[in-house]
Amino acid sequence: MEPPFLYDLAVIGGGVNGAAIARDAAGRGLSVLLLERGDLAQGTSSASTKLIHGGLRYLEHREFSLVREALHEREVLWRIAPHVVWPMRFVLPLVREGRPAWMLRAGLWLYDHMGGREALPATARVDLAGEMAFRERIRQGFEYSDCWVDDARLVVLLARDAADRGAEVITRCDVTRLAREGSGWRIETSGPNGGEPFRAAMVVNAAGPQVGAVMDRAHETKPPLLRRVRGSHIVVPRLHDDPRAAFLQLPDGRICFAIPYEHRFTLIGTTDSEEGADADPPRASAAEIEYLCDAAARYFRHPPTTADVVWSYAGVRLLADDGSGKPEAATRGYHFALDRGADAHSAPLLSVLGGKITTHRTLAEAALERLGIEADAGWTATAPLPGGDFEPDGLDEADNLLPVEQEIAAIARNLPRGTIHRLARAYGTDALRFARGDMGRDLGHGLTEAELDHLMTREWAMTAQDVLWRRSKLGLRFTQAEVEALALRMGSAS
Structure with missing residues (x-):
């Protein structure tokens, strides 16, 4: 006789996607297990640029569907987590080596109108002479809206809500083997459960850059087109006192951000490189740190040097290889690999490929739909995350809470x-x-x-x-x- 399943769904990976899937499934009444080999958000989900954004640069690569979905999610996430998500204005200076003004104006018009913007302020043309400690040559630009997020805390709140709704969350628990057993999965781990295997009817592999390794442990065939891209950031003493962030266009066609951070600092990033993407943990290289300092030097009167860097970090994104030559052009959309084994009645394994922190909620809905779980979909769009059950006073960070x-x-x-x-x-x-x-x-x-x-x-x-x-x-x-x-x-x- 087949032993009973302990869980309807086991989720492997305690990053933003895994925590979001666990939360959504628990809220629909499933018994859920969330396993993370380290700490919650220890990998890529705490190494982002800290933005809830549509991705203005993705318009350039014609990823209109992804941008529309992400733009819609900005205000959804702001409503349900106003303590860790809040609006921020971004300044996009006009520079000779950048895109022409007409192109930026057209892109920002789309950005304002294609995502259901309601509360966030619209784009405006701005005079930048003497503003934000910019260099003398920077005199005009545009200003638009996106949101900032405390990425690691967002993940913790998703896991906390999942647990409050009945999910079991276990950290420092590495999955060593996955095997189909009867009509379910046997999950062997090294961790605090003392070696006893877990059993679940379905498994979601949301292990981020380690998704391929988890598929190996399940003896499943990996999708042939996976791409690991490392993004690095630096934190330096604050470059100016303006609350706005800067969108920096660089001569090689890439962009990066300079964002006010933790009151006393500026966060600068990100890079896109496939070199060093297999390192565990990944680290920002000396060349990348110098590149980001040079990027700031093109715009700010008192730019940082490498000696000013107080912290650097890097994260690896697992992307679907869409044939793009440059890593920064590879799609940030998400994809799923669903394996049902020998027949339609075998236990499913759903592997999550790609994704952005901005679209974690809709990714979770789509993942459960792929598993055939359609009841009660959409509840996460209105239910506040722990601590988020209040209305922010306005758009000004100083008064927001x-x-x-x-x-x-x-x-x-x-x-x-x-x-x-x-x-x-x-x-x-x-x-x-x-x-x-x-x-x-x-x-x-x-x-x-x-x-x-x-x-x-x-x-x-x-x-x-x-x-x-x-x-x-x-x-x-x-x-x-x-x-x-x-x-x-x-x-x-x-």
């Missing part, structure tokens, strides 16, 4: 204003779960014992790196001694 901040301040009266703002941005109303008069010892830069306990009990944080680089970006401020003290407090390695 004022009511939430006031509630936190009324309870935790001794917290500095900057810490209260960070808590509101990171947790929204969920900060009220752990806010109290005595938040315990300050472990450094506003991280209190109360917050740390919340991260360890509610958000799967196990190491100092989990806390400092994925649940927050306090790693930009912590000294090595403070990191070691935090690790000691958590009972883990630094």
Whole structure:
């Protein structure tokens, strides 16, 4: 007699796509298991450019369907997660080596009109003389809207919502073998379950750059056209005090962004390279860091040097190879490889290829549809993520969370204003779960014992790196001694 399935669906991969699929499936009443070999968002999903955007440059490659879908998702995600997603204006300077003004104007008109924009401000022509610490030659440009996201926290919130709806989320659990057993899957792992295999009726392989390795462990044939592209970013001291981001056109035809980051810094990226994309973990190369510094030097009066870089990171995107010669031109759309084994009654394995953080929600819906799960589709478009059950006051970041901040301040009266703002941005109303008069010892830069306990009990944080680089970006401020003290407090390695 075949043993009963423990789960309707097992999802392998705790990045944005895997967490979104687990959340959607759990919300539809399925019993769900989410397995992640490291920490949530430890890979590509915490190494993005931190944007919820349509992808203005994808219009150039005629990916109109992808851009339309992503543009529609901007305001959906802003509504359901206003604490970790918020509007940002982007300045696109007119430069001699860039696209002509008529082309940019046409592209931005499409950008404004093809995605159902409702609340975000429209494109405008702007005078940039003396603005944003630009060089003297930059005098005119356009300004348009997209959104910013705390990418790693978004993933954690998706997983938290999945768990709140009944999913079991297990991190530090590597899948070592997948095998069809009867009409389901036997999933062998090395991790905290003590070696006991899991069993599930269906499996989704959302392992990102490791999707091919998971298919190998299932002894399934990999799609022949997979492409690994590494994108690198740098963080430098803030280049200007303007709240707007800059869209930088470069002489080689590529683009990158310079984005205000964590109040004191500027984030610059991304690159696209297939070299070093197999490294685990991937790293920004010296050549890429220099390239990004040179990109900033073309636009800003006081550009960074490589010595100014306070942090660099890289992520690998697994893309479907559409024959594009340049990696930056390869499609960012998502695809699925569905394997049903020997016959239509065999247990399905759905592998997720590609995707953008902006389209994670619609990707999850499409994945479940491919598995034949159609009931209750669409609920994720309106259900807020944990902490997001409030209405933002407006488009200005400074006032966006004022009511939430006031509630936190009324309870935790001794917290500095900057810490209260960070808590509101990171947790929204969920900060009220752990806010109290005595938040315990300050472990450094506003991280209190109360917050740390919340991260360890509610958000799967196990190491100092989990806390400092994925649940927050306090790693930009912590000294090595403070990191070691935090690790000691958590009972883990630094």
